[in-house]
Amino acid sequence: MTILEARDRIGGRAWTEERLGHTLEMGATWVHWMQPFIWTEITRYGQTIYPSPVADTAYWLSGGEVHQGTEAELDAKLERPQAKIFEGSRDFFPYPHEPLHILDSGDDALIERFRAADQGGVLDALRDGGFSQEEIDLADAYWSAGYNGYTATASPLMAKHWASLSDHRLGLLDEQTLRFKLHGGMRGIYEAIAADLRTDIRLSTVVTAVEHGAHGATVTLEDGSRIESDAVIVTAPLGALGNLSFSPALPEKAQAVIEEGWDCTGFKIWIKIRGHRSLIAYAPTGHPIALIRSEYFLDDDTTILVGFGPDHTKIDLKDRDSVEELIRQWVPDLEVVETTGHDWGADRWSGQTWATPRSGQFLEGWSLFRDTGTRLRFAGADWAKGWNGVVVDGAIETGITTARGLIEEFRATEEG
Numbered sequence: 001m002t003i004l005e006a007r008d009r010i011g012g013r014a015w016t017e018e019r020l021g022h023t024l025e026m027g028a029t030w031v032h033w034m035q036p037f038i039w040t041e042i043t044r045y046g047q048t049i050y051p052s053p054v055a056d057t058a059y060w061l062s063g064g065e066v067h068q069g070t071e072a073e074l075d076a077k078l079e080r081p082q083a084k085i086f087e088g089s090r091d092f093f094p095y096p097h098e099p100l101h102i103l104d105s106g107d108d109a110l111i112e113r114f115r116a117a118d119q120g121g122v123l124d125a126l127r128d129g130g131f132s133q134e135e136i137d138l139a140d141a142y143w144s145a146g147y148n149g150y151t152a153t154a155s156p157l158m159a160k161h162w163a164s165l166s167d168h169r170l171g172l173l174d175e176q177t178l179r180f181k182l183h184g185g186m187r188g189i190y191e192a193i194a195a196d197l198r199t200d201i202r203l204s205t206v207v208t209a210v211e212h213g214a215h216g217a218t219v220t221l222e223d224g225s226r227i228e229s230d231a232v233i234v235t236a237p238l239g240a241l242g243n244l245s246f247s248p249a250l251p252e253k254a255q256a257v258i259e260e261g262w263d264c265t266g267f268k269i270w271i272k273i274r275g276h277r278s279l280i281a282y283a284p285t286g287h288p289i290a291l292i293r294s295e296y297f298l299d300d301d302t303t304i305l306v307g308f309g310p311d312h313t314k315i316d317l318k319d320r321d322s323v324e325e326l327i328r329q330w331v332p333d334l335e336v337v338e339t340t341g342h343d344w345g346a347d348r349w350s351g352q353t354w355a356t357p358r359s360g361q362f363l364e365g366w367s368l369f370r371d372t373g374t375r376l377r378f379a380g381a382d383w384a385k386g387w388n389g390v391v392v393d394g395a396i397e398t399g400i401t402t403a404r405g406l407i408e409e410f411r412a413t414e415e416g
């Protein structure tokens with residue numbers, strides 16, 4: 001086995017760095033014991049977790065005004081709209097790790113509802129007149145961060161799937177996506193996995209083409225050299241697949257998804273501010289930053305906030321002044337010391353943050369890459385069944401199932 005990695009480092013979208021005077025995650029941060037595959041690795045490698053802080057004060061923008069309360073009050077306001085957004089999750093996802101199970105149920109009416117729920121935007125359910133603008137704006141901010149993209153184009157099915165993975169409870173969903181992180185960071189996992197490998201990782205090695213057939217596959221590298229093998233597992237995310245040519249070409253539907261991209265056009269930013277400020281803040285579409293939250297209180301009387309927004313082209317992640325202006329929309333006296341982040345959307349080897357489906361892509365998206373009929377396979381979070389796209393858990397899930405599938409195939413060939 002050979003691992004070919006375009007970057008000069010391992011980890012991909014998990015990347016722990018020392019920045020702003022603290023250990024920070026440029027990509028993946030939060031983990032949970034209800035994400036079974038990452039939890040196995042956390043256990044295997046003796047890693048430990050701790051919680052992100054709960055904020056003292058919550059701010060939210062709605063109707064051009066800043067509202068203020070506690071984090072609990074903010075959560076309470078979200079409950080009613082979120083219950084509506086989650087509607088149908090029990091019917092649609094009886095087995096959350098088999099997200100398309102319903103399509104084989106034979107229940108035509110349910111299948112029709114399921115297909116319809118993949119269309120439109122995630123907030124459409126709130127536009128029946130029964131929800132206030134404040135509720136819509138809060139849900140808009142929450143899901144702009146959650147999809148890390150525009151809510152208007154975000155498939156409503158993903159939110160319902162997340163609910164099913166969280167026992168249909170908003171509190172558990174929040175806990176799974178934004179509460180517990182690793183002492184020492186994600187590198188504790190990816191470095192430990194790399195150290196256990198019984199093969200080399202060839203860094204700064206770019207794959208440009210994959211030829212694939214029923215009995216083997218060949219990759220071509222950027223320097224023109226070729227490597228023949230029994231099988232090739234491509235783990236590049238959708239946003240980086242456009243750099244690769246496949247022969248034979250991928251099915252037209254899959255190519256269309258590559259061209260369209262997922263909904264996750266957003267960003268994550270770290271913002272260091274003066275003073276110890278314990279806050280969480282939400283803003284709806286139209287504001288570049290949808291969500292900020294205090295994460296670390298430093299000894300030099302500064303606080304590091306984490307932030308998310310739907311469009312990486314609407315912000316300069318390292319421009320102190322413009323970011324200060326943006327966060328002062330909530331609290332005018334906040335003073336930014338420094339900011340940092342990695343522009344994953346502009347990164348050739350990712351082209352996106354965590355994969356979230358646009359309208360129609362929950363049914364015609366990730367699943368199109370799961371069966372090629374040849375010795376080309378796709379693995380990675382983008383194609384996972386459980387925590388599809390979103391978390392490291394899905395990357396490990398598909399790593400296991402894809403490798404196992406090939407091992408079984410090789411064994412069957414040997415026996416035959």
Ligand SMILES: Cc1cc2nc3c(=O)[nH]c(=O)nc-3n(C[C@H](O)[C@H](O)[C@H](O)COP(=O)(O)OP(=O)(O)OC[C@H]3O[C@@H](n4cnc5c(N)ncnc54)[C@H](O)[C@@H]3O)c2cc1C
Nearest residue numbers: 006012013027028029030207236349353380381391392395
């Ligand atoms: C900002 C951000 C925040 C996130 N937050 C969380 C979180 O809190 N918790 C969580 O669990 N997950 C989170 N995620 C998601 C998580 O990081 C990903 O789901 C997971 O890391 C994906 O792993 P992967 O192996 O599928 O893909 P990647 O990690 O993207 O790995 C793919 C690898 O392929 C390489 N590659 C691409 N193209 C080529 C090529 N042509 N030739 C050779 N190599 C190539 C890339 O360099 C990369 O190393 C976050 C992601 C981002 C970006």
